[in-house]
Amino acid sequence: MKLTTEQRVEMIKKAIMCEKPERVPVVNKAEPSYAIQYAGYDMKKALWSPEMIVDAYDKLYTDVYVDATGGLPRFPLFYKTTGSRAFVPREQDDFVQHPEVEGLQADEYDEYIADPFKCIVNKIVPRIYPKLAKEGAEGSLNYLRAMIADNQIKAKYMAGTIAVEKKHNLVSIRRGAVEAPFDFVADLLRGFTGISMDVRRNPNKVKEAVEATLPIMYKVAKLVNPVPSITNSLFIPLHMPSYMRTKDFENLYWPTFKRLVVDLINDGYTLQIFFEKNWTRYYEFLQELPKGVIAYFEEDDMGVVKEKIGKQMCIMGNFPITMLRLNTKQECIDKAKEIIDKAAPGGGYMFCMDKSILSLSDAKPENLIAVSEFVHEYGVYK
Template sequence: MVSPEMQKLAEERAARMQAARELKEPDRVPFTGLGGDVIAAYAGITAYEYQFDFEKSRAAVLKWLKDFPSDSAMIGAGGLDCLPLAVAFSDFPDLAGGFMVVNGPMNDILKMKFARFPGRELDENSSPQFIGRSNMDPSEYDELIANPQKFAYEKILPRLSDNFKDLNSPLALATMARAGLERVRQGAEMAKTMAAIAELGYPFGPAGGLSYAPLDFIGDHLRDIPNTVLDLRRYPDKVKAATESILEVLFKLATANPNVASVGFPLHLNEYLSPELYKEFYWPTLKEFVLRLAEKGIKSSMFCEGWHDPHLETLLELPAGWGTAMFEKTDVRKAKKVLQGHTVVQGGIDVGVVISGTPAQIDEYIKQLLDDMMPGGGFILGANVGNLPRNTPIENIAAVYEAVEKYGKY
């Protein structure tokens, strides 16, 4: 049961986030907290246990959220994007949404070749990693364009996992059946974790979804990043047509759950492309995607990975209040100057500083950051990358939270 006191705390936290998302000034700067591999280390468990043992990962998350309170909660170790599987089953939205991300136990069943998990392919204290590989020949673009769902099922799935090599085999059917059972088991575990987190006064907002910019779907899952970049010059028309086809199926998936209120997009190829290539191949279908979601009242958030400076201004083509942009290497001060009153800016804390600074340096760093970023609102404080490594000094993490407490009041 959530105590009245914790209920009130959850409402305050939710209101704080909501005010920033409406581009206003809340009572305090909303802070998403820090996290990642260090959560497991702090609880004295391995990255493997954090990924595979729900009992232990739940205890680790609860300990972290209790000792380092912030305005939103993470619910566990997370997994790796697995969109082709969701696309393959996109005609069955009740199932497909559950297969967008694959975590360690799920991959024990699916055996996706792109996935590397701690205690499996990697050392027991490594981070889960996605390894891009080319799963498609450029001669297959026409097939992809004609029907991305059929192509993902018939051509890509068999190449992603040997369990699906023969789609008519008992092994393939058994794999999907087992994945369904595992999904139910994990759903129950997740509900248990969320109930325990709610008791600590953390809010859970309406459902959020995950999707991709259509060109990133090609880059991450079909052709790999270097080949995709070469394809832009070698087969420009085909790549463009493919992004348009992929947009349709990804939009269908993103809106399959009628309760979804926000969709997150991790941007990957943005850092690779010149403004010209970005505007020609990447942005048109991503923009269209966000506009169509906005029409349905769904907000978007983009995690602009890497260096996004050359493409910042394109965000202004979206209607004000479309959503949130998170930044990794782009200076949030610069982003806020361009996007003030239009786009919520999230991020700001360079994890490099948290890993290698001293508590005194960190205090000063957070003070300056908040001095620059809080005025005018529309800012959510968070790390520039979601993962702090295991050996991050705990006194540095504490210094961040103390500084936010000290300087974060409006």
């Protein structure tokens, strides 16, 4: 049964607000790279062509049942124009990857803490995007070229995406992304290795840097998602907590992250937060957060998640994409049923995979089609 856009909006709103909709919404986690391969297109050509990506998604949505979608490709154009070291297109196909980078030296914390924006502009950006640091007019021209071209390609993509979503009656539930303050310091300033050493050797400086980062992340959130709404959530992927000691998480990560979440929810935002790896030891912290969160889990048992935080957060995730690659169609359906039976009762639940599906080697199309259709048919509230 094909639902109207209005029916899907109402269904998704109820799930986000921890109420019981007519059905369990099915959330798409197939990335543009998967859609491109599914459509049989050349990856390198398609990543430079928003029209090809839009057409690929049109083909995917024709075959795979989806209620909710959202997100934006990382087009290689911007990263090549700026010489990015943080996000690097692969040689063979221009798929953008995120290697470890160090934009801030260990002895530069004080400079960053004193004026983070100035430090980002004068030191960190030139290190991470070296073509913007070229002497004379060249650096400025590279910046203008990158921004104009990036805005043009994204505008074409968004226009095409809106048309495809309208054609298939889909609801976009994600607009823009921002990092938790600690993750920003870890990912773009110090790198995983650097921040891991700093937490042990100089935790007070780390804490000051994270505190100084909070206002910037708040402003970034407002820029990338200027009009808050229930369904158009702001995405926040959480990287470091599963690698931290609980006491370090409590002292260095949690305070600024909680303030960011509370402030944005008070401003009317819905936040789609990706809890990477396993969060079992942090459930008591999550119980402090207000309603307005779509809690997207990777490894956690959804029955336990439902019990611990299901009354205050819409939950989703946990279906292992490895099963879509390795298991039979029936085994995949059985796993989907198991998760729904744990997480769906009472509402406040949306079905999706444990992580993004990047390529055909991640998921057999026939298994993805079968699971999505099964969830749509089985996930009916009575």
